[in-house]
Amino acid sequence: MNTVFKDELARVAAMVGNELNSDTFPEEVRPSVLGAAVRDYPCRGGKRLRPALVLWACELFGGAPEQALPAAVALEIYHNWTLVHDDIIDRDDLRRGQPTTHVTLRQYAESELNAPHERATEFGESFAILAGDVQQGWAVERLASVADRGVPPALALTLVRAMQTRLNRGLISGEALDVQFELLDPASVTEEDVLRxxxxxxxxxxxxxxHCGAAIALGAYEPDSAPFRALSRYAKSLARAFQLQDDVLGVFGDEKVFGKPLCSDFQEAKPTLLYLEALRRLPHERRSELDSLLRLPHYGDDEVRRVRDLLTSCGAADAVRSRIRELSDDARTALQPLPANSRRDLLDALVATLLDRSV
Amino acid sequence: MNTVFKDELARVAAMVGNELNSDTFPEEVRPSVLGAAVRDYPCRGGKRLRPALVLWACELFGGAPEQALPAAVALEIYHNWTLVHDDIIDRDDLRRGQPTTHVTLRQYAESELNAPHERATEFGESFAILAGDVQQGWAVERLASVADRGVPPALALTLVRAMQTRLNRGLISGEALDVQFELLDPASVTEEDVLRxxxxxxxxxxxxxxHCGAAIALGAYEPDSAPFRALSRYAKSLARAFQLQDDVLGVFGDEKVFGKPLCSDFQEAKPTLLYLEALRRLPHERRSELDSLLRLPHYGDDEVRRVRDLLTSCGAADAVRSRIRELSDDARTALQPLPANSRRDLLDALVATLLDRSV
Incomplete structure (x- = not known):
């Protein structure tokens, strides 16, 4: 199964890569360095997980993947414009092993326009804001272009409206809550907020x-109907399981495999569900121990062991692990009412694969 | 005429204000402070010039303004999201006499979240980036919603695609070129770049x-047809005349009426057409005089007089003034082939009104 899954995902990645590389949209952006920034992230590659979800959901209901391909590309561009803006907000320097958009543009200002560092930094952030803004436009245009592949214009319009309301507000509200958490006492954040x-x-x-893939196959976007609700439940449980797994791996994982320093959530005092679970389980007098492990300047072997011991001894680590299993099971159960075919098998396999991070 | 014009513009402003105030889109944004920021600029009022252009172009061709109203609102929101991002980029503190979005959000972080100044500033900029991102989504949704007022879905989709390609790239490319000018020697910028x-x-x-208003009235978006090209020519000449007038008023105007310190373009060493015209006219040995008037720490009466004298004596000021007249005439001439009715009269009156800044 795993080989089939990997092959199918690689096939999607190749199709989406081809579409993006030959798309002329960024060429009309001025100056050309901004056009290059618009093309950059979407063309860097990556798993192409979101396009795969579009295409597999379309095929799941017997739709033609050629019709859904522009929507698959649109979702990849949509994901990437939010990354460009998130990287400015989080002041990250690297994305998929290469400089982030604002860093690339800062370097351009320094080397090509001879700008001093501070002005080049401002230029990089300004142009990265604008690059994301153009990418949002590009994503909308690509989704709308399903109408050029035989999708009825009324349905294409409905999908665009759903993208610019439900998806736009949902995604950006999620990012905004995450940004706001940084300014809050993590103990004051509720589990409900974190889940939102x-x-x-x-x-x-x-x-x-x-939903996009399903709507194109079924000829209608009906988010309240049974198949769409099954897909919503699958997506929600999968996303929650993935994020909880991320919390656990961030403390108990292998730094080399995980790709980030261990305990970085504790260093940033992020209200993860793992932290909130520990807070709930610890008796009042031991909570200061947990708090003393937040915001340390450095997490060496000793500090990591202390965090691990505390999370394990109070039962929080096991509780979160069992919750990940429940969520994974729920995601797979959600698929049951959907047509039993090879595409449903891929969505089923994705649950396990995403959780071992072998993709 | 001027009274009719003002009354008609006020009528548009009232309609658009009502639509925006009762629009529930921002209410589903989380946290609610971000939703408030999304609503803020569009609901601050202003001239509502862009909505007026939508509605007048629609009525010019006999269309029903109720059908075009969502498009008028969409254009106002579109304009405002670019202002939110421009204000971050330009580090402006005030917009229409009130704090800019990132400043309002910084103040929220300071007063409600007790954030220290630097972190509050980062929070303000981050949330303002996200507010503009949501507003872009809101604008697309509003334009698409013309389909709820009887505009065929295929036409609504075409308008959305035009907004997210031609308008998005045009507008953001213009902003990007302006940002890039700040890092260039103004003498190295060509007139062609400035016009672009x-x-x-x-x-x-x-x-x-x-174009939106015309397309809704005519039932088709045909940017290469004669009426659309006439509107394009009108818009281009009007915009150029307006910008050149801005350059002239920035040096020769009355600071109290103009609302910005005099000679701020010279202080920022902006390559305005007025500056480039002077550069072209001055003999080589007098160019250093012009350069010595750029980037001064302060422009008092003396410095302003020196700038004025130089621009007047070399003939640049008169040359730009006569160009403004030519562009204004061209904008009005462009209207000639269009239906002769009261809406064409309003577009004609707009040329004069916009240039004396009585609106």
Missing amino acids: MIDGKTGAIMEFAL | MIDGKTGAIMEFAL
Whole structure:
């Protein structure tokens, strides 16, 4: 199964890569360095998970993947414009092993326009804001272009409206909640808030990708109908399981495999569900121990072991692990009423694959 | 005429204000402070010039303004999301006499979340980026909603695609060129570059507003047909005349009426057409005089007089003034082939009104 899954995902990645590389949209952007920034992230590759969800959901209901391909590309561009803006907001320097958009543009200003560092930094951030703004336009145009592949214009219009309301607000609200958490005492954040953040930041685009594919196959976008609700439940549970797994791996994982320093959520005092679970389980007098492990300047072997011990001894780690299993099971159960075919098998396999991070 | 014009513009402003105030789109944005920021600029009022262009172009061709009203609102929101992002980029503190979006959000972080100044500033900019991102989604949704008022879905879809390609790229390319000018030697910028910046930053949205209204009335979006080309020519000449007038008023105007310190373009070393005209006219040995008037720390009466004398004595001021007259005449001439009715009269009156800044 895993080989089939990997092959299918690679096939999607190749199709989407071809479409993006030959798309002329960014060429009419001025100056040309901004056009290059618009093309950059979408063409860097990556798993192409969201396009896969569009295409598999379309085929799941017997639709033609050629019709859904522009929607698959649109979702990849949509995901990427939010990354360009998130990277400015989070002041990240690297994305998929290469400089982030605002860093690339800062370097351009320094080397090509001889700008001093501070002005080049401002230029990089300004142009990266504008690059994301153009990419949002590009994503809308690509989704609308399903009408050029035989999708009825009324349905294409409905999908565009859903993308610019349900998806746009969901995704950006999720990002905004995450930004706001940074200014709050993590102990004051409720589990409900954290779940709303995850549902928006990770779940909304998975849901919309699946809905797009299904709508194109079925000829109608009906988010309240049984098949769409099954896909929504799958997306929500999968996204939550994925995020909880991320929390656990961030403390208990292998730094080399995980790709980020261990305990970075504790360093940033993020209200993860793992942290909130520990807070709930610890007796009042031991909570200060948990708080003393937040915002440390450095997490060496010793500090990581202390965090691990505390999360394990109070039962929070096991509780979150069992919740991940429940959510994974729920995602797979959600698929049951859907047509039993090879595409449903791929969505089923995605649950396990996404959780071992072998993709 | 001027009274009719003012009354008609006020009528548009009232209609658009009502629509925006009762629009529930921002209410589903989380956290609610972000939703409030999304609603803020569009509901601050202003001239509502772009909505007027939509509605007048629609009525010019006998269309029903009720059908075009969502498009008019969409253009106002579109204009405003670009202002939210421009204000971050330009580090402006005030917009229509009130704090800009990122400043309002910084103040929220300071007063409600007790954030120290630097973190509050980052929060303000981050949330303002996200507010503009949601507003772009809102604008697309509003334009698409013309389909709820009897506009055929295929036409609504075509208008959305035009907004997210021609308008999006034109407008943002114009803003990007303007940002890039700040890092260039103004003498190295060509007049062609400056015109491209103006056509994008000011002209593109005027053109698209007129095209939207015309397309809804005529039942088709045909940018290469005679009436659409007439509207394009009108928009381009009007936008250029307006911008040149801005350059002249920035040096020769009355600071209290103009609302900005005199000679701020010279202080920022902006390559305005007025500056480039002077550069072209001055003999080589007098150019250093012009350069010595750029980037001064302060422009008092003495400095302003020196700038004025230099621009007047070399003939640049008169040359630009006569160009403004030519462009105004061209904008009015462009209207000639269009239906002769009261709406064409309003577009004609707009040329004079916009240039004396009585609106």
